[in-house]
Amino acid sequence: MxxxxxxxxxxxxxxxxxxxxxxxxxxxxxxxxxxxxxxxxxxxxxxxxxxxxxxxxxxxxxxxxxxxxxxxxxxxxxxxxxxxxxxxxxxxxxxxxxxxxxxxxxxxxxxxxxxxxxxxxxxxxxxxxxxxxxxxxxxxxxxxxVDINNQEQMTNIIKSCIGTKFIGKWGNLACQIALDSVKTVFIEENGRKEIDIKRYAKVEKIPGGTIEESKVLNGVMINKDVTHPKMKRRIENPRIILLDCPLEYKKGESMTNLELSKEEDFSRILELEEEYIQQVCSDIIRLKPDVVFTEKGISDLAQHFFVKAGISAVRRVRKTDNNRIARSCGATVVNRTDELKEEDVGTEAGLFEIKKIGDEYFCFVTECKNPKACTILLRGASKDILHEVERNLQDAMSVTRNVMIEPYLLPxxxxxxxxxxxxxxxxxxxxxxxxxxxxxxxxxxxxxxxxxxxxxxxxxxxxxxxxxxxxxxxxxxxxxxxxxxxxxxxxxxxxxxxxxxxxxxxxxxxxxxxxxxxxxxxxxxxGSKKAKGSDDSPAAPQQPTEESTKD
Missing domain, CATH: 1.10.560.10 (GroEL-like equatorial domain)
Structure with a gap:
């Protein structure tokens, strides 16, 4: 006051x-x-x-x-x-x-x-x-x-970190997973080391199987299926295009209502929609891709054009997943289809495949030549066990990252x-x-x-x-x-x-x-308020009176 x-x-x-x-x-x-x-x-x-x-x-x-x-x-x-x-x-x-x-x-x-x-x-x-x-x-x-290229030495360091954890029983497997994943996302530019395990080493937990079945994929796995049943589910050496735009007709953003005086007007609007989708799809098809990933939706008409062109499409991919696919296969995420160029197409992936694990379908982009992102596939008896294994693995990966950035050890x-x-x-x-x-x-x-x-x-x-x-x-x-x-x-x-x-x-x-x-x-x-009806103080703070604010 x-x-x-x-x-x-x-x-x-x-x-x-x-x-x-x-x-x-x-x-x-x-x-x-x-x-x-x-x-x-x-x-x-x-x-x-x-x-x-x-x-x-x-x-x-x-x-x-x-x-x-x-x-x-x-x-x-x-x-x-x-x-x-x-x-x-x-x-x-x-x-x-x-x-x-x-x-x-x-x-x-x-x-x-x-x-x-x-x-x-x-x-x-x-x-x-x-x-x-x-x-x-x-x-x-x-x-x-410490010599970070010495596999045995690095394994001992990680083992001492996870020896106290639940995953300690599978020490060698956990060490191998941590080492492989961190080495995959390791980038050194101009003498500066960058290891972003949170963004580019994603852990996918699938209940079922045993912990021994867990592994690091040399590529990316996402919980998605192709949009149309006639699309190919396995393609070797695919050409991949990544988009950050919808393959649907743009609705008028400022136009709230539309008055049509003739029946032909409605038909013309539908034609305009079709022409737009056809143009967008032709921009993609001219680069002859095998797989298209987009973060937004794909309309039925666009799916029809893709099926005719022999292209598999996956829609509503998370931005983080799209970035990991880009790092794995060498593609560039594009915001507009008319800006697509040949260098934006990813060609470094060896295999695109859709597999069913348990009740769900998963999309794999693997066998990449030089992936700078990876997915760790965890299997286990129940969700509780998988959550704990993931927490332990994050610790193991963090330790590996710390040693690779600052290679000094203490007993x-x-x-x-x-x-x-x-x-x-x-x-x-x-x-x-x-x-x-x-x-x-x-x-x-x-x-x-x-x-x-x-x-x-x-x-x-x-x-x-x-x-x-x-x-x-x-x-x-x-x-x-x-x-x-x-x-x-x-x-x-x-x-x-x-x-x-x-x-x-x-x-x-x-x-x-x-x-x-x-x-x-x-x-x-x-200065927190007390509950109403308490004896020691009123329910709300009293306002200071004029006398209390004087000097």
Whole structure:
């Protein structure tokens, strides 16, 4: 509100709640811990699944951190911020969604004692920022380069990612699918690498069969059939035209009604429609294509001309599918038929085929010479299993993409967290000011990853963690971590468990930045309406009176 004086005045109505100071900061820490505790058991190969039920009655069974938190409804704003970082990690990197939540929760948890001792949040934040800078440097130092052309090495990296997932039982198959699909969509231009798996590596889930029948097609598959029963359903080395315009007569866009005085006028309108369709079809037929895909409709008359010319047509194709077909067969999506040229025709596909799988018809454009898009065909017992397999495959493909863009690796199984923790503790000994203890708290917080892995195995946490600390205390033992299956201290190099540098870097940055953000909050002001009839506040906010707006 602005009064009659010089400056604005904040007027809080009776139903506006306000909490501030230390209480808010500690509440934020509790909310973050509660979110982290929900998915703590979802880390590692012995991870438990969560069964989620949505309001519509659907069921999701998964141990993917982002998928779980996406389905949860929370009221506390700090908890909502925690859920947001899981989504950010998933979109940016595609893996490490569980780790980032556990880490952020622990970083806030170790800050709570300092808040209770009335240490100012700015002091804690400065120490956290310094720790983050040192963290990123240490990760670079302990990372190892990887040869992305080494099939065995790449397979081991992907296996360590999906070993904790449902699809881990079919590890070799999943690794092969992830590698093939990412290599297919990989494009390098002017020294810049582009791998767009979301747009050009489409997953098609068909219930039935077994997971072993899943494969990567060297082309595209879409859930469509030809428009006319007399059209060919199998063509070898087809010439393909892709359109983004309707093959139907254009109705008058501005003309709402039409008055006809003579019977001949109606016949003339029908003739005009036929002439237009004939012209559009002749523009296509002159290039002698075998298959026409369009994102819009195809009229009966156009189908008639295509059947006479021996052309198969597929209509109402999604724009994303049309773009993938274009990348696969070398065609160009054209907006007007009169602009069609010979170079717009796709000739790189080896086979066009319509197949019936289950109850539905699918169109295959496969055996492409150099496809830059692909379809992953997934088979499985039920839709629930297929959804989980798809989520796991997306993680595997993301890991492959990250390694191909930034080919550096770190040891998994909590080894890198323990190594970084020890190096941070060494650095903290050189500090003499008030920031030393919060800095050391970051080092201690990193131990939450190996500690959680030990807990999820059911091993003796204190003994195992002490043994792991002892290993890392001696120089050069940075690759010792936790065997996620047995809970024992093991050299991770022997197990072959590796993680991409990009995943860890993003997880640490996101977790520390979120902890800093939530620690800086010292006030929560809520102006939400209460339900009618509640005792503590009126149903609607009171309007400020003239007196309240005066200076």
């Amino acid at each position: 602005f009064g009659r004086g010089s400056g604005p005045i904040l007027v809080l109505s009776q139903n506006t709640k306000r909490e501030s100071g230390r209480k808010v900061q500690l509440e934020n820490v509790q909310a973050a811990k509660a979110i982290a505790d929900i998915i703590r058991t979802c880390l590692g190969p012995r991870a438990m699944l969560k069964m989620l039920m949505d309001p519509m009655g659907g069921i999701v069974m998964t141990n993917d951190g982002n998928a779980i938190l996406r389905e949860i409804t929370v009221q506390h704003p700090a908890a909502q911020s925690m859920i947001e970082i899981s989504r950010t990690q998933d979109e940016e990197i595609g893996d490490g969604t569980t780790s980032v939540i556990i880490l952020a929760g622990e970083l806030l948890s170790v800050a709570a004692p300092f808040l209770e001792q009335n240490i100012h949040p700015t002091v804690i934040i400065k120490a956290y920022r310094q720790a983050l800078e040192d963290l990123v440097e240490i990760l670079r130092e302990v990372s190892l380069p 998994g199984g909590g080894a890198v967290e323990m190594a970084v923790s020890q190096l941070l503790l060494e650095k903290s000994k050189l500090m003499t000011d008030i920031h030393q203890r919060p800095y050391q708290a970051v080092a201690k917080a990193l131990e939450v990853i190996p500690r959680t892995l030990i807990q999820n195995c059911g091993a003796n946490m204190i003994r195992t963690l002490t043994a792991l600390r002892a290993k890392h205390a001696s120089a050069g033992n940075t690759t010792w971590g936790i065997n996620g299956e047995t809970g024992e201290v093991t050299n991770i190099v022997e197990l072959g468990i590796w993680e991409p540098l990009a995943v860890k870097q993003q997880a640490y940055k996101t977790a520390v930045e979120t902890a800093i953000l939530l620690l800086r909050i010292d006030d929560i002001v809520s």
